[in-house]
Amino acid sequence: MKRGRQVGSSGVDLPDDKHIREVEEEGYKYLGILQLDKTLNTKIKSKITSEYVRRVKKLCRSKVNGGNMISGINAWAVSVLRYSAGIVDWTVEELVSMDRRTRKIVAMNGCMHTRSNVARLYLPRKERGRGLISIEECVNKESKSLHGYLRENTEWMLQADLKEKVLDEEENLQDYQKRRQEEKIRNWKEKDLHGEFVRQTADVAGEDSWRWLRNGFLKKETEGLILAPQEQALRTNSIKHSIDKTSVTPLCRVCGDSPETVALRVHWEICGKYGIECTDKWYDHQPLAVAENRDVRITWDMTVYTDKKLSHYRPDITLLRKDTQEWTRIDIAVPADQNIINTEEEKVAKYQELAFEIKKIHRASKVTVIPVVIGALGTISKNEKTWHGKLDIPDIVGSAQLSAILGTAHILRKVLCF
Incomplete structure (x- = not known):
């Protein structure tokens, strides 16, 4: 590097007779992150995004059940981005866009209804959600966790990073997790349509009512299909008549016996x-x-x-x-x-x-x-x-x-x- 610019070189000879060749314009990888004179954010973001999307698509097209599909995305796909948190300078818009793209892929493969509640998709299964990890939330949590590690460590070099505000987090990890979960629950249950099922069954539902969702044994398509009517996302005759104010009769299209x-x-x-x-x-x-x-x-x-x-x-x-x-x-x-x-x-x-x-x-x-x-x-x-x-x-x-x-x-x- 001369005056902040990369110039041509035949390489560098080291004292132990080893030779380091010239670094190419694409940079080099250090601990999995592309670098040159600095972190190559644009290139590494493109590579990470492409790999993440590839893995999500592969899981959504597989024949695993609903619970395993979500677990697979969390473990195999989200981990690609988790590693870059706190190192690559992801913007909020980029993370939100990636979450949106994830939902689009899931919906295109029949695993989620397009009108289903978004917040419920990211709630844990024990809280009656599907348990998908949000990319935005994942990166934020990892950054806050890393900031907490720097704050508690006494090593002088890490303390110097803390003073330089390499990571500047005003909210600690525990408070952030609690706040986000409360926001998701509120977003779901307080919606007029999406939260109606929970309100209607609050006084009659027993503790095993959500066993099927916690276990995650249903096919991913069936799981998404059952959650849709719970959230009144399906355009039934009743919804069309009362919500859309159409002239369609509110009566049921089929009456069948109990299974x-x-x-x-x-x-x-x-x-x-x-x-x-x-x-x-x-x-x-x-x-x-x-x-x-x-x-x-x-x-x-x-x-x-x-x-x-x-x-x-x-x-x-x-x-x-x-x-x-x-x-x-x-x-x-x-x-x-x-x-x-x-x-x-x-x-x-x-x-x-x-x-x-x-x-x-x-x-x-x-x-x-x-x-x-x-x-x-x-x-x-x-x-x-x-x-x-x-x-x-x-x-x-x-x-x-x-x-x-x-x-x-x-x-x-x-x-x-x-």
Whole structure:
């Protein structure tokens, strides 16, 4: 370098007879960062951005499930930028643009609805988000972490860097993380449309309502599809009528029965508990109208005949213990999530008259009505442990929840245009 400019050279001979060749215009890499007389910010930014985008696209086009796709982006793609934090002078506009490009790639591959809440995408899964790491937030956190390290270190050279304000951070890492998370939660829950689902289900949802999202086992496309109606991002007839103020009728385009797979799993578990032959996998199970042995009789979707004509006489599953003459009536429902408690109460109330007739005609010692109710978008009732305890079967809540969600996803794909 002469007077701040690079000039041609044949290289430099070192005392140990080694020769350093001339540095090319593209610079050289030192600890992975392109440098010449200074850090080559423009070139290293271009290389980092290209590699980051390549990795995100590869993960979004893969066949991994939703949880693994997000984890892969966080671990494999975001790490490309994480290393440059505090060294490369990223601007806020560049980081925000990269986050926007990430969401565009995710949406183009069907993993996120274009009208879904952005803040929720970056919330941790334990907070009902999808857990993606924001590029802007990642770089800021790493810079603040590095600033904290300089501040606490007593080495004179690092203290000199601190005095030169190589990194100037007014907010510490802990305060920044707390503030950003509170902002994201507020951004999601206080939105008129995006936060409506949380407000409607606040009083009825149990702790397992978000198990499917925390586990991340669903396909990435299905995960994005289910979150969209929760955030009222889908242009349903109701939304078009009430929000867009169009002349479209607000009535539903399709009415279907509750997914049979939820009841199927319950029937399979009961058969297994009482030693009635069934398939190895619950989803291969083909319920018989009547399945019995010397101890129990289990009926599937059968009418219970009584002397008196009743409005409700056909529960999904009936279990009779022959030795004690105890009857258990199990009815399954997958209603709108905000209605799960009301549906449970309705299920119990509407079969009380049938229970009375069974006691009178069949001399039953006891008749129990158990409602199994799961919201169409996965909400689990606060009473779930009560009915599950009465069934006394292995924990089926997770798989029943997935069955309801997959049934909803099937209906959405069938009748809605995205």
